[in-house]
Amino acid sequence: MDETVAEFFKRTILKIPMAEMMTILKAWDFLSENQLQTVNFRQRKESLVQDLVLLCEKKRASLNDAAILDIVYTQFHRHQKVWDVFRMSREPGEDIDLFDMEQFKRSFKKILQRALKNVTISFRDAEENAVWIRIAWGSQYRKPNQYRPVYVVYYSQTPYAFTSSSQLRSNIPLLGQTFETHNSTTPLHERSLGLDINMDSRIIHENRIEKERVQRVTQETFGYYPQPRLEFAQYKLETKFKSDLNGGILAEREEPLRCLIKFSSPHLLEALKALAPAGIADAPLSPLLTCIPNKGMNYFKIRDK
Amino acid sequence: MLRVGPGLAADFIFCPVVRSFSLQYLCLETMDSCDTPESTPRQRASSRLKDYFIGATPLQKRLESVRRQTSFVPTPSRRKIPQCSQLQEDVDPQKVAFLLHKQWTLYSLTPLYKFSYTNLKEYSKLLGAFIAAEKQKGLAVEVGEDFNIKVIFSALLGMKGTQRDPEAFLVQILSKSQLPSENREGKVLWTGWFCCIFGDSLLETVSEDFTCLPLFLANGAETNTAMIGTWFQKTFDCYFSPLAINAYNLSWMAAMWTACKMDHYMATTEFLWSVPCSPQRLDISYAIHPEDAKALWDSVHKTPGEVTQEEVDLFMDCLYSHFHRHFKIHLSATRLVRVSTSVASAHTDGKIKILCHKYLIGVLAYLTELAIFQIE
Numbered sequence: 069m070d071e072t073v074a075e076f077f078k079r080t081i082l083k084i085p086m087a088e089m090m091t092i093l094k095a096w097d098f099l100s101e102n103q104l105q106t107v108n109f110r111q112r113k114e115s116l117v118q119d120l121v122l123l124c125e126k127k128r129a130s131l132n133d134a135a136i137l138d139i140v141y142t143q144f145h146r147h148q149k150v151w152d153v154f155r156m157s158r159e160p161g162e163d164i165d166l167f168d169m170e171q172f173k174r175s176f177k178k179i180l181q182r183a184l185k186n187v188t189i190s191f192r193d194a195e196e197n198a199v200w201i202r203i204a205w206g207s208q209y210r211k212p213n214q215y216r217p218v219y220v221v222y223y224s225q226t227p228y229a230f231t232s233s234s235q236l237r238s239n240i241p242l243l244g245q246t247f248e249t250h251n252s253t254t255p256l257h258e259r260s261l262g263l264d265i266n267m268d269s270r271i272i273h274e275n276r277i278e279k280e281r282v283q284r285v286t287q288e289t290f291g292y293y294p295q296p297r298l299e300f301a302q303y304k305l306e307t308k309f310k311s312d313l314n315g316g317i318l319a320e321r322e323e324p325l326r327c328l329i330k331f332s333s334p335h336l337l338e339a340l341k342a343l344a345p346a347g348i349a350d351a352p353l354s355p356l357l358t359c360i361p362n363k364g365m366n367y368f369k370i371r372d373k
Numbered sequence: 374m375l376r377v378g379p380g381l382a383a384d385f386i387f388c389p390v391v392r393s394f395s396l397q398y399l400c401l402e403t404m405d406s407c408d409t410p411e412s413t414p415r416q417r418a419s420s421r422l423k424d425y426f427i428g429a430t431p432l433q434k435r436l437e438s439v440r441r442q443t444s445f446v447p448t449p450s451r452r453k454i455p456q457c458s459q460l461q462e463d464v465d466p467q468k469v470a471f472l473l474h475k476q477w478t479l480y481s482l483t484p485l486y487k488f489s490y491t492n493l494k495e496y497s498k499l500l501g502a503f504i505a506a507e508k509q510k511g512l513a514v515e516v517g518e519d520f521n522i523k524v525i526f527s528a529l530l531g532m533k534g535t536q537r538d539p540e541a542f543l544v545q546i547l548s549k550s551q552l553p554s555e556n557r558e559g560k561v562l563w564t565g566w567f568c569c570i571f572g573d574s575l576l577e578t579v580s581e582d583f584t585c586l587p588l589f590l591a592n593g594a595e596t597n598t599a600m601i602g603t604w605f606q607k608t609f610d611c612y613f614s615p616l617a618i619n620a621y622n623l624s625w626m627a628a629m630w631t632a633c634k635m636d637h638y639m640a641t642t643e644f645l646w647s648v649p650c651s652p653q654r655l656d657i658s659y660a661i662h663p664e665d666a667k668a669l670w671d672s673v674h675k676t677p678g679e680v681t682q683e684e685v686d687l688f689m690d691c692l693y694s695h696f697h698r699h700f701k702i703h704l705s706a707t708r709l710v711r712v713s714t715s716v717a718s719a720h721t722d723g724k725i726k727i728l729c730h731k732y733l734i735g736v737l738a739y740l741t742e743l744a745i746f747q748i749e
Contacts, residue, residue, distance in 0.1 A: 331655065342651050
């Protein structure tokens with residue numbers, strides 16, 4: 069057996085909690101009852117895993133068999149994942165096609181393999197006309213990463229498909245295409261429900277325009293490159309107190325307020341850059357702060373004009 | 374206006390409506406000695422409460438007070454500016470000098486069960502033995518080989534707000550050198566003191582077997598504090614809890630200490646803010662000349678002898694707006710972490726340094742209030 073496949077078996081079996089080991093292996097249905105009986109399930113987990121991997125080797129288990137085991141594990145632990153829900157929409161008047169599971173699996177695999185060079189696709193049927201699809205992605209030059217697969221659960225008699233959250237958001241449109249091509253329906257509507265209730269699509273970004281303006285202004289002020297590293301800036305202020313809101317306070321006082329302001333941070337300019345987007349400062353930030361890189365100074369004395 | 378304890382200038386006025394029942398009960402008691410002729414609706418309400426609760430056990434009273442706590446901001450909306458207290462003048466400044474200019478870590482402490490001031494020598498021996506035993510186990514902090522320590526419990530006379538406050542006491546761990554010499558008292562390794570300043574609201578609710586000293590201040594190695602804390606907890610069935618000071622109370626302290634009349638200023642008035650949700654830690658220190666801070670406060674201050682919530686908010690607002698005018702940063706969106714004045718400085722982690730002997734009692738009174746609130 070290939071080393072990477074053996075490693076994949078080992079890691080997959082290791083994931084399984086001891087309490088569930090027998091149940092999951094039986095559900096996997098690759099090793100027979102007799103074979104399982106030859107293994108001592110009371111030994112330490114590491115030794116048990118070794119014995120099981122040896123058994124798999126003897127039976128010439130393939131990568132696909134390991135992938136199926138991974139699916140079984142995930143089916144038992146589906147609640148540990150966050151799922152996005154997709155719904156396929158149908159134009160009114162279109163006929164409902166008769167669904168053929170085998171044909172679906174074939175065309176699904178074909179489409180993905182045509183689009184991507186290195187990909188592992190595995191299927192496992194489940195209850196209620198559902199099919200679990202496991203996809204491990206690689207790249208043009210790299211073999212698929214078996215440890216970060218995406219799962220798609222498709223309930224064939226419904227317009228719904230679930231995908232486990234993936235860092236590789238870029239692949240979602242591709243998955244969408246596989247359904248589209250197969251079902252020849254109009255494009256998917258994404259309704260991100262997931263198990264995380266905060267992902268309600270009715271929630272929108274407030275002040276989107278303002279947020280974008282702040283980002284733009286911050287970018288214009290600070291630029292795209294990392295800021296010069298600075299830890300400290302000090303301002304000696306001798307300015308009069310003036311406030312529109314608190315009118316009358318210190319109105320008669322001629323003398324300025326003598327203040328000393330010190331900013332300190334492991335990376336001051338990056339911290340200042342983050343203030344406006346976080347809502348803690350206005351954008352644009354005060355020129356007293358933004359002039360630091362230009363002037364090459366970080367000690368200032370500010371007086372009223 | 375209801376006063377706590379007639380005649381003493383350093384009293385704190387509590388607004389009865391927002392305080393818990395136990396204090397309303399207290400206010401009613403002292404009402405007779407006040408000069409207020411009109412009976413306000415509040416006073417009538419208090420009178421009804423008193424009738425309702427006569428005969429209730431201390432526990433029932435405390436439960437009722439918790440139930441009635443309707444305000445989300447249970448601290449008073451106004452406080453008296455600390456003045457020099459009559460009692461305080463009895464305290465020998467020399468004797469308390471060692472309490473000043475030291476950083477104390479604050480804890481709240483539940484009442485001590487069956488603690489007796491006549492047993493201080495006994496306690497010294499017991500605690501000393503306990504520490505020696507812990508050292509055998511290798512748990513104590515050792516400075517060098519062969520070194521002995523001595524524990525001293527002593528009373529801190531005069532460290533109280535009213536006569537009803539229990540006497541404060543001090544615990545010190547000193548190193549005792551093996552060499553016989555005239556000066557056998559070694560240096561102080563650890564100091565802790567227990568006090569209660571205007572603790573009436575707590576005193577009302579406990580029976581005679583308990584001694585209420587809700588404020589505990591410690592200076593020295595943390596391991597020693599933990600060890601001594603364990604001994605107290607085992608011996609007096611009490612419980613220590615670190616006393617953090619939130620930004621709200623820090624603002625109050627800044628305003629109150631700025632309001633204190635000072636002959637001369639020893640330190641600048643300084644605030645320290647920490648900015649949250651920043652990829653990097655960012656600290657902003659804002660120091661203002663104490664005379665300017667006082668001028669700002671005087672301009673804000675309206676009610677003589679008192680500090681109100683509105684004045685605290687306005688004072689802080691002025692500081693925020695002056696800062697915003699220059700830097701366009703909203704300090705109110707950041708976290709106030711430390712305030713420092715010539716009277717005292719306080720850190721949100723529950724650390725305090727008292728700089729001015731004149732207002733020692735005033736500072737402790739506020740801290741006692743925070744400690745009692747944490748216990749209740």
